[in-house]
Amino acid sequence: MAAGIFAIRRDWGGGAVAAALAALILGTLAAVAWQARGLSGLGPWDWRAVWFTLWQAMLSASLSALLAIPVARALARRRFPGRALLVTLLGAPFILPVIVAIMGLISVFGRNGVLNDAFRAFGLPEITIYGWQGVILAHVFFNLPLSVRLILQGWQSIPSERFRLAASLDFAPADIARHLERPMLRAVLPGVWLAVFLVCLTSFAVALTLGGGPRATTVELAIYQAFRFDFDLGRAAMLGLIQIALCLAAMSLARWIAIPAAFGAGLDQPDQLTGPRGWRRITDTLAITLAAVFLLWPMLAVTMRGLPRIPALPADVWDAALRSVVMALISAALAITLSLVLALSVARSKSRLIEAAGMLPLVASPLVLGTGLFILLRGTLAPQSLALPVTIAINAIMALPFGLRALIPAARDLRADYGRLADSLDMQGLARLRLLTLPRLARPIGFAGGLAAALAMGDLGVITLFPSDQPTLPLKLYQLMNSYRMADASACAVLLMAISFALFWLFDRGGRLA
Known part of the structure; x- marks a missing residue:
């Protein structure tokens, strides 16, 4: 435990993100427990x-x-x-x-x-x-x-x-x-x-x-x-x-x-x-x-x-689609940034505490976290103003474990293969990020971003907790189904499916081409 705390202090960037993430998730769960x-x-x-x-x-x-x-x-x-x-x-x-x-x-x-x-x-x-x-x-x-x-x-x-x-x-x-x-x-x-x-x-x-x-x-x-x-x-x-x-x-x-199963190791020859x-x-x-x-x-x-x-499709469906795309892109960008900072920190410090903080979203569901955030923020902001920001934040947080699973092994390989060379060249900061980290981690970053964007695009969870006159595309689809407008609902479903797969493909393909 002491070694993990020392590693967090030495790698303050990842430690700060891990601490903020732990405070957010554990704080919302504490608010839920208090209530x-x-x-x-x-x-x-x-x-x-x-x-x-x-x-x-x-x-x-x-x-x-x-x-x-x-x-x-x-x-x-x-x-x-x-x-x-x-x-x-x-x-x-x-x-x-x-x-x-x-x-x-x-x-x-x-x-x-x-x-x-x-x-x-x-x-x-x-x-x-x-x-x-x-x-x-x-x-x-x-x-x-x-x-x-x-x-x-x-x-x-x-x-x-x-x-x-x-x-x-x-x-x-x-x-x-x-x-x-x-x-x-x-x-x-x-x-x-x-x-x-x-x-x-x-x-x-x-x-x-x-x-x-x-x-x-x-x-x-x-x-x-x-x-x-x-x-x-x-x-x-x-x-x-x-x-x-x-x-x-x-x-x-x-x-x-x-x-x-205890089969032992093989020679990795195809069967x-x-x-x-x-x-x-x-x-x-x-x-x-x-x-x-x-x-x-x-x-x-x-x-x-x-x-x-x-x-x-009516105009309000296209408005909801545009709103969902913007929210999905913001969630994906936030998830990629947090995942990258935490993965690089884990690769440098080998801290289990930082990795555990990134896995904390698995403890609670989005609705539980949304309830906790509402309890913490009520009285300071109107419920209508919380709907979209809270949805974006929770979608990004819930995608973190998947992003870390993709990035941590690649970040460790990057550190083992090029870390000493980069240190000997005094490659630090933005130069190291631009010339070494991003090009070498482009594929897992693209996969993690595509997964985060697709999951955020199709999420029908936190947004339902808050009254809002700005529905996302999944919420609009649910409203069409409740109104028995099944033909429009089917068209909306095809649109949502196409956008979700397109976002995943664009991010993943971009990572492969980088």
Whole structure:
């Protein structure tokens, strides 16, 4: 601890940013804790929301992880045209605005969706996407690609020499599953399950649009209702503390469940072995096909429905789009600056305290931080004036952990490869930043900026807490859906999706060209 504090003092720039970040996050959480009035302030419907949050998060995480296993296994052992593109598309839902994906799911599973139209044509009973089943369906849609990518990395981490040895010993598929695949899954699945569980635990837009009602209200939605409709800050604060406690408990539990696979190191040679033939080839093909249809169909449906109506969108939608782009660019610039300062500081000082400060946003959800900032700032500023600045700041802060994960390894490599040479040339300050740091870190900076811009562009969270006559594009889309203007909502969804992907591509491409 003393070494970490000394490193922070020596590297005052990163230490100052880390201290300010810790003060902001911990201060807002302290304000939430101070405002909370204890468990006695919660009613039976609040406890029902806690129970539903836990129940749906556990079920969503379990379904996402279990369904991802056959898909990841099929992708790991099969080679086919378009495989690389499909694996890349599996990462798209992470930067896809939540409200857009929900719009796509409604286009397929909604009352006037493709499936219900087909059911009505054949005289079958209709299905509904609203309620607990819609919340779980949407969470599986979002988190199945994430689970597949993480489990696929686990499969690819098994040294190819182990598979060659298994082939030389004439292992059957059941033997490979027992000795290679199951140990890997025991090591990987707890982390996958935890990641999805935390996402579902703090999900807001899904519950806001597809849930609601006493039987499908999450803690995050209950915080929003207590804040926005009842203006019961004590109740909202207590619910926020419960949510933080649930997240911390889940993170602690995962440490006890994971079991290292202990395969040992390999020679990093590519595996050219083919998967088993026969009926297993058929099941692999079916798993990949069903996953691709489930993930791509909603996006294709909303695109086909909304694309022709984009030119007819009203002027207020374009105003909201411009406002969102400006906010996303400011959030991305702020996130890049903070991430770069912290990453360079961690690379120089090797301080765990600075890195831990950058990871603090993972402790609380945006709604909890928004509630804390409102408690701290109320009485000094009008609520209407807080909406856009607070949204920009929290979006930048919430993108910090992802930016640091991309920048810290690259910053350490930069320090190890060029640090002594730059020091011997007395290259400092802006000259070092312009001639060495920015050119060498352009790729991770571009990726981090694109991720921050895309996430900020599609955010529907903090902005809903504050009354504002200047809605962002996601909030405008939500308002159109609530007004049952589904044609305009589809066009707005396509516009939001296009801008989000364009921002990510521009930042990421700019980093690659630098």
